[in-house]
Amino acid sequence: MKMEILRVENLTKIYGKGENEVRALNGVSFSVEKGDFVAIVGPSGSGKSTLLHTLGGVDRPTSGKVFVNGRDVYAGNDEQIAIFRRRDVGLIYQFYNLIPVLNVRENMTLPVLLDGRKVNEERLSELLRVLDLTGREKHLPNQLSGGQQQRVSIGRALMNSPSIVLADEPTGNLDSKNSQEIVNLLKMFNREYGQTLIVITHDESIALQAKRIIAIEDGRITRDERIR
């Protein structure tokens, strides 16, 4: 049975005012089913990151609605949105954005700890194994390579088994070997665990490995096709 996990209605985001006004999103609507793997493509400045941030609850849209699991994300107060981010979304950034003072284990378990829950050691060690980080739990981010750091941030995004994982050019800062490794991991999570994924990329070869491609230009969806 197909289950809708994310629905976006008429999303608009305007930065600035007056003559400085930038319409980063201009009436975007679409929905994503559970277990889908969506690639978002488009030229630089077309509004991809903005879209992802509004989906992830880290940037409020100017108008429009985001439903995750049928719940209106921005209807809640700041506290509820924070809890939504903590439990329902996993964000992966191009520049990893790990917390420099926390080690690998702490960075990965951060959302769980923030939630005040006990760390599921089984899941953690499984993730560490899958991400090939076993034995590096105590390392600080600056003791890791770029690929390793990105794997930690993937681990952080997945730790809470969120409804959706959102990745903003996760391979943008990596060489092609490391890039493919990351993509393989993401694909594996999608296949093995049924993890819903939305990934921004401008790398054609990566986009083609997804199940569905949404193209954006000037804040509008210009193409939306299922390839698999």
Place this chain on the structure above:
Amino acid sequence: MSIMNLLTRRTMGMNRVRTIVTIIGIILSTAMFTAVITICTSLYGALREGEIAQSGSFHIHAFSTNRETVAPALEDGRTEYAAFAKDVGYAVIGSENPNKPYLFILAADETFMREMPVHLTSGRMPENSTEVLIPDHLYMNGGVDIPLGETLTLDLGERTSAEFGSLWQNIGYQVGAEELTDTVPVRCTVVGKYARPDFEPYSAPGYTALTVMDGEPDADSAYEVFIRVKNPRKNYVGYSEEHTELYAFGSEDHSGLLQLEGVTRYGNISAAITNFAIILSVLIFAGSVCLIYSAFSISVSERTKQFGLLSSVGATHKQIRRSVLYEACALSAIGIPVGAAAGVGGIALTLYLLRGKFGDLLGSSYMSMHLAVTPACILLAAAIAFVTVLVSAWIPSVRAMRISPIEAIRQSRDIKAKESGTGRPRLAAKLFGAEGLLADKYYSRSRKKYRATIISLAMSVILFVAASGFCLYMTRSAASVDNRPGFDLYYEGVPADEFARIRSAAAAEGDEFAGYSVDFDHVMLYLPDESTTPEYRKYYSAAYGDSVMLNAYAQIRWMDDESFRELIKTNGLDEAAFFDPEHPRAIALNHASVPVYSPDTRENYVFNFLKSGVTSVSAVRVPAAPEGYEEDCVAWSGSVYGEGEITAYYSNDYARMNTLYDEMGRPKGLPTAPVIFEECEIGAMLEYMPVGAFPGSYLSLIYPVSQYRGENTDMSLFLRCGDTLGTIAALTGIMEDAGITVEQNRFFDATESARQMTSIITIIKVFSYGFITLISLISVANVFNTVTTNVALRRRDYAMLRSMGMTARGMNRMSNFECLIYGSRSLLIGLPIAVGVTYLVHLAADGAAHMSFTLPWAAMAIAVVSVFLVVFISMLYSTGKLKKDNPIDALKNENV
């Protein structure tokens, strides 16, 4: 430990310098709060102790009453003690002081001996009614030397005058109009001596000898009763209203002590000290809030990205706030105890180092200042400091949370650049090249970040200058309220031919000396507005309103030539100008500090009489009165001051009895005469009181004694000395060796009156400077904090510039130019406000003493120099750290 706290701890550890500076800020602030509170309690404690040592611990003194009358008070549970003393009688003792011929014997009970100011100087306390203590001033003032152990036979009697009947200690000696009656011979032994007691009125005719009262006070004899009330703050007012029996024969409240023990009916004893504490606390509070606040706002703005990250992985506002709170608590937990200890320790050390001074200044040898620390005070200081920290931590974190997580991660708020303005960049570029241009761009494009630095620098300048001004005015106004003479001691009437010898022998004792002829001249002056200062005219109109009378006087005195030459030398004047017998010239003591009383205020005016450049004043001489009249007044003949002519008015007893006076107070229809003006040339003016000067509302004109044309050539020896009693003894020896008969009552000791004022001035000085130092430290920490952060926040930019090929020299140029911007901007804001605040401080001080407004120039100069110095050093430190950076690391690390 929760993950947030762990994170906070790690972050604090990473930014060790910032954490340490913040802790230092908390330590300094707490130290200052603790110090202010401790010093206030210690000072009040010392004043109270001093007051008790000086005058006793009683609250009410009931005059010669009896046991029966005061019985209700004795039975009241609120009475802490009642001390009894009984007048035994007077005996002639052969004193040199014509107004103090008697020894007065007072029999006191045990409580009196314990609670009243009886300070043994030699021997022991009396144990029965045949043993007495005699006061030191019996010899010092009366010249009667009785050795310890001597047994006296005294004819004790009662003072009686035909007019008033029986007289007691409060009534001065009635020369030629009183006698001792009912005398009985009494034998007693001198077992000890004690310091002049405060319970002996100044004008008392008898030196008070103390003995022990036999048995309990009986019902009907007359006693002096001294009562102390328990917990006076709560009980005193009600107690004194209920026990009217205490006032039956007259009484006196010990208001000095009651004020210090907080009985509100008596107002506040030392408003100066209270104001001082309040103003300092406010300044400290401002300084600490500024420092701690900026330290936190920096740590928060540095952590904004971290907050954004945490927020994006689902940390709630509450969690973030709690982490900030945790940081505040962790820093307080270290800073506050250390600060409190440092504050108490600092004051303890200060008191210890000043211990001799406090002894000398706060009172005589039996008074000192102890450290008074109460847990409540420390808690109060800690609480104030903690609230400061909390508020400082809270506000910036709320600000950081107002932006969306993604904005926080990008720190996009800070990036918003504005197009920069006009001509300045070109100047910057000219002076500092491309780096100057860059620095200027940084400044104009991220004003907000700079603003914190500039505001804290400006704040420091304001605090520093205002505190210095405060210190200046407090010292000046305290000094001015004090109308202390320019001497501690003088001896009147050294024969002129012996004077030089005595003076040089005395000078070997090491203090400051000057002689003045015993004779002096008091002349009326006419001072036209052109030659006087506005401050003088303000004083004159406050003192005399619109009177048409001439009220300005000069006192002409003649100083011994040797001292006069010294005075000339120390002031860099020309000696020849003052010794020409044809052409006498005076040194005018131009400065005065005069209180003007109205029914309920006492305002002090501090002024110079004459404008600088005035070379002579007109003395007004009144022609001799016609037969049958005498001089009445000198006044303007018109209806307002300055109108008509200055005229001498004469009157006689008949006119005075029959009120033949006009509404201006001038005699009507009686003889008048135009006055004669006599020019007095002034060779120099001094604005301080040289040794021997008397304070007063008149202008002092001093000539060398070789210009003296009068008859009485005796001289008085004036001196400044620390230990007046020792000096009196030494001088007595010197003069006796020279064959001069010394009369003890020709010594005038001025130290007693000067005591309290000197102590207050010293205390204000010591603590003002102490606090200025601490405030400066706070300011330095502040600036260091903001400058280093500003540089650290631009780590990436610096790295980029270096990767683009900017040299170390170029970086230095850029940072020098930034220093210039920081310094000049903050001074541009800080100095004018500082001047304004200083003026307000001046106004506050002006309430106590009227004086002209001067800026604390030295402090302002120091502020200017230190601002640049501190900024420069902070900059050097932080850019030095950056230079060690590997630019690529820096670039990689800070990416979003």
